[in-house]
Amino acid sequence: xxxxxxxxxxxxxxxxxxxxxxxxxxxxxxxxxxxxxxxxxxxxxxxxxxxxxxxxxxxxxxxxxxxxxxxxxxxxxxxxxxxxxxxxxxxxxxxxxxxxxxxxxxxxxxxxxxxxxxxxxxxxxxxxxxxxxxxxxxxxxxxxxxxxxxxxxxxx
Numbered sequence: 001x002x003x004x005x006x007x008x009x010x011x012x013x014x015x016x017x018x019x020x021x022x023x024x025x026x027x028x029x030x031x032x033x034x035x036x037x038x039x040x041x042x043x044x045x046x047x048x049x050x051x052x053x054x055x056x057x058x059x060x061x062x063x064x065x066x067x068x069x070x071x072x073x074x075x076x077x078x079x080x081x082x083x084x085x086x087x088x089x090x091x092x093x094x095x096x097x098x099x100x101x102x103x104x105x106x107x108x109x110x111x112x113x114x115x116x117x118x119x120x121x122x123x124x125x126x127x128x129x130x131x132x133x134x135x136x137x138x139x140x141x142x143x144x145x146x147x148x149x150x151x152x153x154x155x156x
Contacts, residue, residue: 002116003116003119003134004111004112004114004115004116004118004119005112007111007119007134007137007138008108008111008112010141011104011107011108011111011137011140011141012104012108014141014144014145015100015101015104015105015107015108015141018050018100018104018144018148019097019100019101019104021148022047022093022097022100023097025043025093029043029155030042030043030044030093031043031044032151032154032155033154034046034147034150034151034153034154035150038078039082039085041085043151043154043155044093044096045085046147046150046151047093047096047097047100048084048085048088048091048096049081049084049085049147050100050103050144050147051088051096051099051100051103052081052084052085052087052088053081053084053143054100054103054104054107054140055103056080056084057126057136057139057140058103058106058107058110060123060125060126060136061110061123061133061136061137062110063123064121064122064123064124064133064136065114065118065121065133068121068122068123069123069124070123070124070125070126070130071123071124071125071126072124073124075126077126077127080126107140111137114133118133119132119133119134119137120132120133120134121133123136125139127139
């Protein structure tokens with residue numbers, strides 16, 4: 001099995017687990033606070049973050065693949081996240097969940113379309129810094145798993 005196929009399967013499986021988890025939440029649980037430093041984020045905000053960050057990152061990955069360019073040196077993750085939360089503030093949890101499924105399917109398709117050697121192309125990731133596409137793709141599911149752990153804690 002090729003490395004791109006393995007990465008795509010991990011993304012697909014992790015995406016399905018996340019979608020199943022979020023689909024089981026009650027209306028009240030969506031409002032549970034997960035993060036309270038700075039701007040307060042509820043579970044709904046975390047799912048919005050999954051959607052918008054992955055959508056933006058896969059566009060970035062394609063730019064890295066095509067040109068070797070990545071995130072600008074002055075890119076602010078906090079500023080980006082705040083602007084994306086504002087753009088999605090009127091979406092319901094059900095709408096966000098559908099968008100998450102769509103975005104993850106697009107990510108999986110993008111990874112499937114890579115050649116294994118393209119995993120070595122370097123560019124600047126907004127969090128990881130200068131790295132290769134392989135590590136950027138891995139960060140897609142690791143990122144969600146980190147937030148998932150915090151969401152589970154908020155539900156206890």
